[in-house]
Amino acid sequence: xxxxxxxxxxxxxxxxxxxxxxxxxxxxxxxxxxxxxxxxxxxxxxxxxxxxxxxxxxxxxxxxxxxxxxxxxxxxxxxxxxxxxxxxxxxxxxxxxxxxxxxxxxxxxxxxxxxxxxxxxxxxxxxxxxxxxxxxxxxxxxxxxxxxxxxxxxxxxxxxxxxxxxxxxxxxxxxxxxxxxxxxxxxxxxxxxxxxxxxxxxxxxxx
Numbered sequence: 001x002x003x004x005x006x007x008x009x010x011x012x013x014x015x016x017x018x019x020x021x022x023x024x025x026x027x028x029x030x031x032x033x034x035x036x037x038x039x040x041x042x043x044x045x046x047x048x049x050x051x052x053x054x055x056x057x058x059x060x061x062x063x064x065x066x067x068x069x070x071x072x073x074x075x076x077x078x079x080x081x082x083x084x085x086x087x088x089x090x091x092x093x094x095x096x097x098x099x100x101x102x103x104x105x106x107x108x109x110x111x112x113x114x115x116x117x118x119x120x121x122x123x124x125x126x127x128x129x130x131x132x133x134x135x136x137x138x139x140x141x142x143x144x145x146x147x148x149x150x151x152x153x154x155x156x157x158x159x160x161x162x163x164x165x166x167x168x169x170x171x172x173x174x175x176x177x178x179x180x181x182x183x184x185x186x187x188x189x190x191x192x193x194x195x196x197x198x199x200x201x202x203x204x205x206x207x
Contacts, residue, residue: 045199045203046203047200047203048085050085051075051078051079052075053084054078054084054110057106058071058074058110059071061110065114065117066118067114070117072201072204073128073197074113075204077117077197078113079200080193080196080197080200087103088101088103088104088109089109090112090113091109092112095113096108120139123139124152127145127152129194129198132194132198136189137157137160141157145160154191157191157193157194158186158191160188161181161186162185164188165187166185168188171187174187175187178191180192
């Protein structure tokens, strides 16, 4: 009788362990499926064909100005600036001649944009995010950051935009590019420029 009882107990224990393992496997499978669905439903920024077609030209001038490792960053910046459209895809007229609209040759735009990026990267002491935001804000942002905190943060980008907007003699020339910027009264430049560029960069890096 004792042997039968022990045998039954052993069978029940095996069954119990089997049920626990089966339940655990089912739970893991369900979690994996949810994670897969979540990944599938996530939307990624799209890179335009206009930007893609400029890769060889970007690679050429990136090599010339010794920023080859930042080709995807430069293409991402072009995507954020213009989507690769127009005669000044890097929106580099202001850094070239001091005013908007003086460049009407895409190759010159790319050459100047990459040269300017290489210079702000040096000034930013290798801080990539600071260099990227300075491409949008101007080189004065680098001095501001190095004096205030020494490195780029989202908060310091907002602070700089607020100060520049408040000091502007004619605020009507600035438009808040994003709704989120209005709550901070930070309408100088694009306070989320780095975030957008990095998202585009990550898409390009996966290709």
